[in-house]
Amino acid sequence: MSDVVLDANVLPDFLSQFFGPAERGTLRFSAEGRFCEQTARRVNRIRLDHDGDRGRGIVVASVIAFVELSRKWTNIVAGRFEPYQVAALLAQPPSWFSVAPCDEELLDFLLDVPAVVEVADGRSEPIELYDALHVATAFSRGDHVWLATTDSRLRRIPRLQGRLLGRS
Amino acid sequence: MKTKLLTCDELRKRVSPDDGAADDAPPETNVCTIAELFDLAELVRKGKHEQLPREFLAATQRLLKTGEVCIESLDLDRLHRNMFDDHRNRRPGLWPPANDLTVSVGKTVRRLILRVSEVTWWDHEVYEEMDRRACPQR
Numbered sequence: 001m002s003d004v005v006l007d008a009n010v011l012p013d014f015l016s017q018f019f020g021p022a023e024r025g026t027l028r029f030s031a032e033g034r035f036c037e038q039t040a041r042r043v044n045r046i047r048l049d050h051d052g053d054r055g056r057g058i059v060v061a062s063v064i065a066f067v068e069l070s071r072k073w074t075n076i077v078a079g080r081f082e083p084y085q086v087a088a089l090l091a092q093p094p095s096w097f098s099v100a101p102c103d104e105e106l107l108d109f110l111l112d113v114p115a116v117v118e119v120a121d122g123r124s125e126p127i128e129l130y131d132a133l134h135v136a137t138a139f140s141r142g143d144h145v146w147l148a149t150t151d152s153r154l155r156r157i158p159r160l161q162g163r164l165l166g167r168s
Numbered sequence: 169m170k171t172k173l174l175t176c177d178e179l180r181k182r183v184s185p186d187d188g189a190a191d192d193a194p195p196e197t198n199v200c201t202i203a204e205l206f207d208l209a210e211l212v213r214k215g216k217h218e219q220l221p222r223e224f225l226a227a228t229q230r231l232l233k234t235g236e237v238c239i240e241s242l243d244l245d246r247l248h249r250n251m252f253d254d255h256r257n258r259r260p261g262l263w264p265p266a267n268d269l270t271v272s273v274g275k276t277v278r279r280l281i282l283r284v285s286e287v288t289w290w291d292h293e294v295y296e297e298m299d300r301r302a303c304p305q306r
Contacts, residue, residue: 063242067276070266084259090248102202103241111221115214129210130273
């Protein structure tokens with residue numbers, strides 16, 4: 001089973017499910033906002049594999065996704081969950097969920113993220129550092145990883161084609 | 169021994185020794201955050217640095233091996249310790265400097281890494297100096 005990396009724009013809706021209807025992963029996740037059906041299905045599969053002790057893949061979010069969450073809390077969380085719940089998750093994450101560090105191990109993968117991607121009309125748009133770190137996190141998980149993102153620029157990265165969840 | 173917080177430019181000089189790192193500087197402990205290293209890598213990634221990616225990676229590895237600079241990173245433990253306010257006897261809220269949209273993401277990352285606690289080896293001056301410094305608007 002492949003890992004699923006959640007981009008910063010998908011993490012809040014995942015957490016809303018986690019602390020809400022999915023009851024910390026004891027029940028099924030379903031689509032909510034940017035956390036699409038396809039992502040929910042893969043997360044459920046990973047969670048069930050861990051329940052059955054067949055755990056291979058994990059759900060991953062970079063520490064940067066939590067930094068973004070903290071910065072924009074009021075706008076993006078909108079009362080769906082509370083800081084103490086996130087603190088509890090970080091204190092004791094379930095076996096199928098991991099928070100990936102930002103350290104020098106990521107450097108090699110960061111340099112593999114293209115500086116620009118071609119978007120509509122042949123125009124080029126830059127991929128900025130703190131977006132590129134989510135991609136680097138995905139690259140660091142091997143070739144079979146899935147990246148859940150709605151960022152249209154990240155979705156244009158050639159190496160991620162066929163490995164994307166969600167839509168722009 | 170004094171703790172010196174390196175700027176991105178000072179780190180660059182150590183990664184590119186031809187640029188003349190201050191070998192005769194008085195002994196001090198050099199610290200920076202992973203954000204400075206990433207800012208430097210960003211110049212390489214965008215072709216705005218004299219080193220190619222492979223050269224930069226090799227030079228960085230060499231620097232890390234010397235122990236000349238302590239590069240502090242952000243991992244789960246540090247995030248958990250620093251993202252929330254002091255919550256003795258009550259439910260934790262967000263630590264206000266991490267819930268601040270008036271600064272760049274890079275500044276928030278630096279704040280979360282350098283927040284002083286009972287487990288950090290640097291003092292408040294290092295954090296305050298970081299917070300005073302301008303930071304790339306990313």
